[in-house]
Amino acid sequence: MPWPIPTFKKIGRPEPISFRLWLSTLTALAVGTASGLLLLWPHGRPTQGFQFWVLFVGIPLVACVLAYGIRLDRWEREQTIAEEAEREQERIVSLWRGWCRRRLQITTALAVLPILTRTPQLSDADADLPVNTGRAKAFPWTKGQTDAPRRQELLDRIASGLQATLADRRAMSIKLLLDDASLAFANAWKEEARTTFGKIAPNCNFTVVAERAVGCARWLAEQVDLNDAVPHLVIAVQIWPNGQKEHNFSESAAVLLIDPAATPAGYIYRPMIVASATLEGDLAQLVDMQLQLDTATHVWFTRCDDESVAITSALAPDPKIPVIERQLDNVVGKPGPASSWIxxxxxxxxxxGTGPHLVAWRESENEPLNLCMIASAQPHSPQEEIQT
Structure with missing residues (x-):
């Protein structure tokens, strides 16, 4: 659902006091009081004396000062109330922005894809990407193997990418997110994960759980609000079972090492769950709260072809600064249960080394759209992005 941020009305400040209007008003007031003095001045009393001129000049002057003072005091009170309301609104907006920008610190992120193109190259504007639209692609290094060797090969590749990060760990929680067919062998996955990672971190105590690969956005939203989050390793896998000739998804895997205390390589910000009917307003809210003065350089899609054009257009209002769009379903093939994590x-x-990226996905065709901003911990140069 969209974030429950209240709508803030523009606070109107009082109009400045018009010099021309008040000059004519004060002139009329002065003439009126002076005329009244002349009408009320006793007949027979001299008008050349000191008392007459003091009253003739002083009464209009006092009347003008009092009238202008009353108006100025009212304006200053209205201005003070408006300034205090603006400061309070800014404070509330700042609190909401801090809530929206809560994030997970990602120490390591790995994507194991069924294509030969290296994952970092996928963000290049001129990358030569494979086309696998509507295809179910297999890992090129698992052909002809049965379940156990393929599972072991995948875990070995993941462990190799995490060796430097896990070597000195003393404890680590591993969360295996599996497709339905793999979940039937959850015990085998947990045991092999514990054994494989134990080889690269022999002094680490691994706690392994296995679950279905569902509810990515909701899980992330829960995690960003935890104040005492512990390090844990998320491994999402979709891999073909033995004996099936027709496959509904491409084989892929995702690895996210989340550690609030370690030096981050990137961040995952609070996700937003939106409906297609409110996409425009919700996306504007996400950009305003999470990007502020920054701009997204890339947008990644899976299972959301219908909204991709609208999202890309909203992120790139200036045609001179285009957003690089990546349709993962066209690059790696058919999406599966773990495609959001992938x-x-x-x-x-x-x-x-690039700017913020927006990731948009659906868990399944009938699920609502999920939007999530991610960013590298490394600084980037917007000018370099434009030139590439």
Whole structure:
């Protein structure tokens, strides 16, 4: 659902006091009071004396000062109230912006894809990308193997990419997110994960759980609000079972090492769950709260072809600064149950040295749209992005 941020009305400040209007008003007031003095002045009393001229000049002057003072005091009170309301509104907006910008610190992000193109190259504007629209692609290094060797090969590749990060760990929680067919062998996955990672970190105590690869956005939203989050390794996998000739998804895997205490390589910001009917307003809210003065350089899609054009157009209002669009379903093939995690890991691995990236996905065709901003921890130069 969209973030429950209240709508803030523009606070109107009082109009400045018009010099021309008040000059004519004060002139009329002075003439009126002076005329009244002349009408009320006793007949027979001299008008050349000191008392007459003091009253003739002083009464209009006092009347003008009092009238202008009353108006100025009212204006200053209205101005003070408006300034205090603006400061309070800015404070509330700042609190909401801090809530929206809560994020997970990603120490390592790896995407294991069924294509030969290296993941960091996918973000290049002129990258030569494979076309696998509507195809179910397999890992090129698992052909002809049965379940156990393919599972072991995948875990070995993941462990190789995490060796430097996990070597000195003493404890780590591993969350395996599996497709339905793989979940039937959850115990085998947990045991092999514990054994494989134990080889690269022999002094680390691994706690392994296995779950279905669903609810990515909701899980991330829960995690960003945890104040005492512990390091954990998320491994999302979609891999073909033995004996099936027809496959509904491409084989892929995603790895996210989340550690609030370690030096981050990237960030995953609070995701937003939106409906197609409110996409424009919700996307504007996400950009305003999470990007502010920055701009997204890339946008990644999976299972959201219908909204991709609208999202890309909203992120790139200036045609001179285009947003690089990546349709992962066209690059790696048919999406599967773990495609949301794979899109996030791919974007994070490819985002190093670039600006913020937006990842948009659906868990399934009937699920609502999810939007999530990710960013590299490395600084980037917007000018370099434009030139590439």
């Amino acid at each position: 899109a996030l890991a791919t974007a994070l691995e490819a985002a190093q």
